[in-house]
Amino acid sequence: MQAITLEAVKRETGKSAARRLKNQGYVPAIMYGKDMTENIPLAVEYTKLQKLLQKYGRNVLLNVVVNGTTHTALIKEIQEDTLKGKIIHVDFQRVSMYEEIEATVPLRFEGIGLIESKGGIVQHQLWELTVESLPDKIPQEIVVDLSHLEIGDTLFVKDIPVPEGVKVLDDPEEIVVSILVPKEAGEEEEEEGEGTAEG
Incomplete structure (x- = not known):
């Protein structure tokens, strides 16, 4: 994975500073992690961050440039306004390219239409x-x-192939998806009738 460059600036802390940044089109952020003695409060341009996430997703490897200094980092957490759907804060974790780290990776499922x-x-x-x-x-x-799955099949974590150099930490016996048989209309009516009789 090639690192993507993202410009950031150091920011002042406090509510008034946060409002000023928001009005200027920035979102507050913080960086912490490998070999850092203290956290660095940052700000990044909202539109650039949004475009980066849309194109590369949250697991993108970043070169975060702060006042001319480059930090290799990952996005550790994104806080969003649930009502407006906007990003309100970002955590960057500085990492070493030579040390393994944990990350959460989304699953994208293909072949659902064929099963249906x-x-x-x-x-x-x-x-x-x-x-x-x-x-x-x-x-x-x-x-x-x-x-390749048929009705009645179950797919477990251990069945999912991952790229070389990637270790899955989840329980290998945990179920990912199950392929179920749809209920027949007659069965549903029968169950409803039983429920009415019991009542």
Whole structure:
């Protein structure tokens, strides 16, 4: 994974400073992590951050440039305004390219349409995996092909292939998806009738 450059500036702390940054089109951030004696309060341009996330996702490896100094980092956490859907704060974690770290990687499922065309229902149990690897080996997402599954099948964590150099930390026996048989209309009516009789 090639590191993407993101410009940032040091910021003042406090509510008035935060409002001023917001009015100027910046979002507050903080950097902490490897070999840092103290956290660095930062600010990044909102539009640039948003475009970066849309293009590369949250697991992108970054070169965060602060006053001419480059820090290799990952996005550790993003806080959002749930009502407006806007980013209000970002945590950057500085990392070493030679030390493995943990990360959460989203799963992207393919082949759902084929299963549904056979009459199956895909029941999701897990949408992401926790992995450990060197920073430049962390995948932005893991593609899970479901097209080979049949009705009644179950896919476990251990069944998901991951890139070389990536170790999955989740329980290998944890269920990711199950392919269920849809209920027949007659069965549903029968269950409803039983429920009414019991009442």
